[in-house]
Amino acid sequence: MIGRIEKNRVVAGNNAIEEFYKKGFHGRPKNNKLELTLIEAAYLLYRKKLTISESGKELTFRDFFKKAATIESAFELKYIVYKDLKERGYYVQPSAVDFRVYPRGSNPGSGPAKILVYVQSERVPLKVKELLQCLKTAENMRKQLVLTVVDEESDITYYEVKSSKLRGGMEKPHPKLTADATFLEDRIVVWNQAASDTLFNNGFYGKPLDQERLQLSLVEGGYLLSEGVLKVHSMESDEILGIDDFVEKASSIEKDFSLKFAAYSDLRSLGFVPKTGFKFGTHFRVYREVKSLEKLPHSEFLIHAIPNNYEFSLPVMSRAIRLSNSVHKKMIFAVEKAEQINYIEIGRKKM
Amino acid sequence: MIGRIEKNRVVAGNNAIEEFYKKGFHGRPKNNKLELTLIEAAYLLYRKKLTISESGKELTFRDFFKKAATIESAFELKYIVYKDLKERGYYVQPSAVDFRVYPRGSNPGSGPAKILVYVQSERVPLKVKELLQCLKTAENMRKQLVLTVVDEESDITYYEVKSSKLRGGMEKPHPKLTADATFLEDRIVVWNQAASDTLFNNGFYGKPLDQERLQLSLVEGGYLLSEGVLKVHSMESDEILGIDDFVEKASSIEKDFSLKFAAYSDLRSLGFVPKTGFKFGTHFRVYREVKSLEKLPHSEFLIHAIPNNYEFSLPVMSRAIRLSNSVHKKMIFAVEKAEQINYIEIGRKKM
Known part of the structure; x- marks a missing residue:
């Protein structure tokens, strides 16, 4: 031929x-x-x-x-992925989002494709907007979106990308009380023992400084301030900070503060218990529900807040997903757009 | 009192x-x-x-x-760490690098301190130069350097930082041969079957495109070119590229190329087999020795190349170390300074 x-x-x-x-x-x-x-x-x-x-x-x-x-640009990349899919026994067709892939045992003559494959080089930053556009296309076509990353040595990793509807299990996002607190250098301290105990034991807010006092992170402090639970005093003048002052002050300490704060507040209002994900290199680890601190459940998600104009570095994304996998948590990106937060789950996929 | x-x-x-x-x-x-x-x-x-x-x-x-x-700046941070160390039963003294810590069961009256503790907030970027300065101080005093990171919720993580002397097990860094290759979009392809086989099987270079051809990453291609193993042709004009042309071209594709290339070449010359660490979010995973691809050993290290003026984001560093831990590899940073590469190992420490 x-x-x-x-x-x-x-x-x-x-x-x-x-x-x-x-x-x-x-x-x-x-x-x-x-x-x-x-x-x-x-x-x-x-x-x-x-x-x-x-x-x-x-x-x-x-x-x-x-x-x-x-x-054709990215010809080698796409060829490597096409060849891999063929050798795994799939029927593959060209599509607007690189490839359409038919379920194993099915072919273009026998039924619809189930997967859209989107091919990316490890080296090229991936715009969140582009990924969301592909996701929308896939969801409109009722297909699964598979992000396929080819690394510098031509190894291929498949990731499933999907929208995530989240709903936590806490009945109330915070206990009802009012307490004084001080904005120290880069954290908030609650001085009153009863308030400290209540906040720590009902919603897992903060961490005890000692038997009497509670330390809160900036997002925790800001959230409790915005909900009328805390009166936060400045360290220098002892004056009470309004929410705008607080956000301004916190943003000068942590440049991502507003972004994290929006995701944190949204997660709390959805009934989750978000705590810092520092040890996992993400903004939050998230518990669906915390009934008792003695029996702290497994945190199910790692959540990282990103703006709508974010560009993923794929090695960084890969590491986040690999790590979340190794600790048996789902990796979710909270994408903020026009005060709305969309949760996108990305996980390894075996093809 | x-x-x-x-x-x-x-x-x-x-x-x-x-x-x-x-x-x-x-x-x-x-x-x-x-x-x-x-x-x-x-x-x-x-x-x-x-x-x-x-x-x-x-x-x-x-x-x-x-x-x-x-x-005192960072008073809360240092207080939190001091209190934690005291409650773990250590004697702690102030020192040039935040604290001196005495071995368990020992005290300032009975013998020397063994550890210097350097306290950092998760939020503040850590300059590599500062860390190296602390490491030098600690090594001169024959003490262990412990980097102590306090996260936004006041949880404390201890990391041991040490210089690493590396030596691999490969007798020759590459096989002796000369072959033609082409610089395609962002990878190098060797077309000759015998050369492809030899390079893949002796030093674990590249990845087969198919039974005849081998794909190399940019650092692999650049290294083999600089060692006289490959003649790399440009895709457009078929002319043979000199090493400077190659580095320029590769740098336009991958902005860290020079940095990675220096570490890669150094690791090969030390007798290691570095391969991409993409799946771990680092530059390289490194094998001490690869005798046979059928019995590929465990790669012992993850290595990330950074310039001397780098600033660590501590959440990113934390994630890298956590991930390397979970896959039973040592996390090493290759710091380039004046064409010399220093290897710094950072790992979690139980206090």
């Missing part, structure tokens, strides 16, 4: 429709010929089922591969 | 020498009085062993704590 390069396609004759399309769902028939993507053609060339000619001369794999790489 | 605040110290009378210094190694005698740091004084105040007066008026814990926080 012989094909010719035409722009960014390889075109083969009528008999290719029988041979490649009807038998293996390669390419798409058009005007009595078969049109193959460069990737499909490279794969058939590698399998020695197709020869490709240019100006009457047959191209070697090396020549065709180099040529295709100059015609 | 009564003390008075004098500048950034609390001074107590002669009888305090007997009571605090001789019995508990708190403070330092001076002119027949006992001088305590604000942290020591706060701890004794909390333990109700000391009262502190100012202008004849006794201060509450809250008043003294707020006052001390305005006098």
Whole structure:
């Protein structure tokens, strides 16, 4: 079977429709010929089922591969992923989001594809907006979005990306009380023993400084202030801080404060108990419900708050997911857009 | 026992020498009085062993704590760590690097301290230069350096920091041969089957594209080019690239290329087999020796290359160490300074 390069396609004759399309769902028939993507053609060339000619001369794999790489951007990447999927036994079709993949045992003739595969190089930062756009496309088509990352040594990692509807188990987000606190250098201290005990034991707020006093993180302090639970005094003048003063002061200490604060407040209002995720390198580890501190449950999620215009460094994303996996938690990104927070879960997928 | 605040110290009378210094190694005698740091004084105040007066008026814990926080920067942080170490049963003394800590069962009267504790807030970026300076101080004093990080909820994590002398087990860093390769979009392809096999099987270079061809990462390609093993052709013009052209081209694709390349080349010359650490979110996973790809050993280290002027984000550092721990590898930072590479190992320490 012989094909010719035409722009960014390889075109083969009528008999290719029988041979490649009807038998293996390669390419798409058009005007009595078969049109193959460069990737499909490279794969058939590698399998020695197709020869490709240019100006009457047959191209070697090396020549065709180099040529295709100059015609189509990220050609090698996509070829590596296509070849991997084929060798795993999947039927693969080109799609707006790189590839459509059919369930094992199914093919384009027997039923719909279930997965959209989006191919990325480890090296190229991934815009959250782009990822959300792909996710929307996939969800509209009722397909699963699989982000596929090719690393510098051409190893492939598959990630499932999905929207997450979250609902926690706490009846009340915080106990009802009013207490005084001081904004010390970069944390808040509650001085009253009864208030300290109540906040710590009902909602797992803060950490005891000692038997009498409670230390709160900036987001905890800000949230309890905004809910009218705390009166926070400044360290220097002892004056009571309003929420705007508090946010301004906290933001000067922690540049991500507003972002974290929005996610923290949203998670509390959804009935979760978020605590710092420092040891996991994320903003929060999140408990669905904390009934008793003696029997602290497993925290189910790691949540990292990111703005809508964020760009993922894929090695950093990979590490976050790998780590969350190793501690049996789901990795969720809280994306803030126009005061709304969308939760996106990303996890390793076995293909 | 009564003390008075004098500048950034609390001074107590002669009888305090007997009571605090001789019995508990708190403070330092001076002119027949006992001088305590604000942290020591706060701890004794909390333990109700000391009262502190100012202008004849006794201060509450809250008043003294707020006052001390305005006098000494990072007072709360250091107090939290001091209190934790005391409650773990250690004798602690002030030192140039925050605290000196004596081995369990030992005290300042019975022998030297073994540990220097350096206290950092999770929120404050840590300059590598500062960390190296502390490490040098500790090594000159023959003490262990313990970096102590206090997170936003006042949880404390202890890390041991040490210089690492590395030596791998490979006899030759690469096989002797010459082969042609092409610099495709962001990776290098070796087209010749014999060369591909030899490079893959002797030193674990690259990853097979298929049975005939080998894909190399940019650092692998650059290293083999610099060692005269590869002739790397450009994709567009087929001309052979010199090492400077290669580095320039690779740097335009990967901004850390030079940094990674220096560490990669150093590790190869030390007899190691570095491979991408993408799945772990670091530059390299490193094998001490690879004799056979069928019996690939466990990679012992994760190595991340950083410049001398780097600033650690402590949540990011925490995640890297936590992850390396969970996969039973040592986390090592390769710090480049004036073409020399220093390897610094950082790991969790149980105190």
